[in-house]
Amino acid sequence: MTVENLSSNKTFGGWNKQYSHQSKTLNCAMRFAIYLPPQASNGQKVPVLYWLSGLTCSDENFMHKAGAHRIASELGIAIVAPDTSPRGSDVADDEGYDLGQGAGFYVNATQAPWNKHYQMYDYIVDELPALVESMFPVTDKRSIAGHSMGGHGALVIALRNSDAYQSVSAFSPISNPINCPWGKKAFTAYLGRDMTTWSDYDASTLMRNASAENGKSFVPALVSQGEADDFLAEQLKPEVLEAAAKNSGYPLALESHEGYDHSYFFIASFIEQHLRFHGSHLSVS
Numbered sequence: 001m002t003v004e005n006l007s008s009n010k011t012f013g014g015w016n017k018q019y020s021h022q023s024k025t026l027n028c029a030m031r032f033a034i035y036l037p038p039q040a041s042n043g044q045k046v047p048v049l050y051w052l053s054g055l056t057c058s059d060e061n062f063m064h065k066a067g068a069h070r071i072a073s074e075l076g077i078a079i080v081a082p083d084t085s086p087r088g089s090d091v092a093d094d095e096g097y098d099l100g101q102g103a104g105f106y107v108n109a110t111q112a113p114w115n116k117h118y119q120m121y122d123y124i125v126d127e128l129p130a131l132v133e134s135m136f137p138v139t140d141k142r143s144i145a146g147h148s149m150g151g152h153g154a155l156v157i158a159l160r161n162s163d164a165y166q167s168v169s170a171f172s173p174i175s176n177p178i179n180c181p182w183g184k185k186a187f188t189a190y191l192g193r194d195m196t197t198w199s200d201y202d203a204s205t206l207m208r209n210a211s212a213e214n215g216k217s218f219v220p221a222l223v224s225q226g227e228a229d230d231f232l233a234e235q236l237k238p239e240v241l242e243a244a245a246k247n248s249g250y251p252l253a254l255e256s257h258e259g260y261d262h263s264y265f266f267i268a269s270f271i272e273q274h275l276r277f278h279g280s281h282l283s284v285s
């Protein structure tokens with residue numbers, strides 16, 4: 001498999017690198033960024049936090065704006081930030097910022113023309129970790145986090161793969177996509193009009209139905225939400241997630257922060273708390 005290194009920048013004793021590879025799952029070239037903390041250059045294997053970004057983002061927004069490297073360096077956690085959709089001139093797109101390239105919603109599309117490339121769920125759950133674990137000095141201990149569309153993706157992926165992740169966190173997640181305009185638009189396009197297929201990708205539905213019985217475990221969850229977020233009431237609906245957690249007894253810590261909006265200024269303000277939360281579950285703190 002050809003994997004091309006696009007950039008390498010030393011930061012906080014570790015390395016922030018970008019790669020391009022041909023994805024079998026997405027049927028196109030795909031980019032991701034990885035932060036390798038200093039421990040990874042010293043013969044140690046480190047656990048990995050996967051970060052899923054929101055609408056309009058690439059592999060760069062989080063690495064450039066979240067200010068995560070200092071604490072990841074201290075804790076010895078690698079961070080992997082994939083792009084938010086398949087890309088390319090032959091990849092289906094839409095004029096809106098909330099559908100198509102930059103808006104993959106971390107689902108496996110079943111509808112044409114999207115189903116040819118938009119298989120982001122399988123890419124994040126299977127192909128990307130397998131590639132990362134074959135290329136870098138990392139363990140198979142994983143946690144997952146994200147923002148907005150990526151917060152939805154992180155919660156859904158952790159809830160559906162509770163044996164694969166130690167912890168999950170989200171900033172301003174789209175908590176109930178089957179009941180908000182962003183989610184309804186994307187799911188209608190990618191999954192079709194039959195709404196019965198949508199609930200597998202709805203964090204609130206999954207959390208309401210979650211159970212720690214039959215050998216399964218709950219993945220501990222932390223969610224942070226800004227109270228001055230313009231998308232809060234119409235698109236994000238954290239109260240639905242909170243009610244779902246109460247219903248199933250899910251270990252969800254939902255924190256509300258006065259004055260913060262939807263931007264990376266909010267993420268940068270609380271990323272240390274999220275990294276230490278993941279560190280405690282990845283046994284590095």
Ligand SMILES: N[C@@H](CCC(=O)N[C@@H](CS)C(=O)NCC(=O)O)C(=O)O
Nearest residue numbers: 054055056057061097148149263264
């Ligand atoms: N403000 C955008 C909405 C998209 C948006 O807010 N994207 C968030 C994620 S949902 C983001 O992280 N944007 C990129 C950035 O701030 O770096 C628009 O209306 O076009």
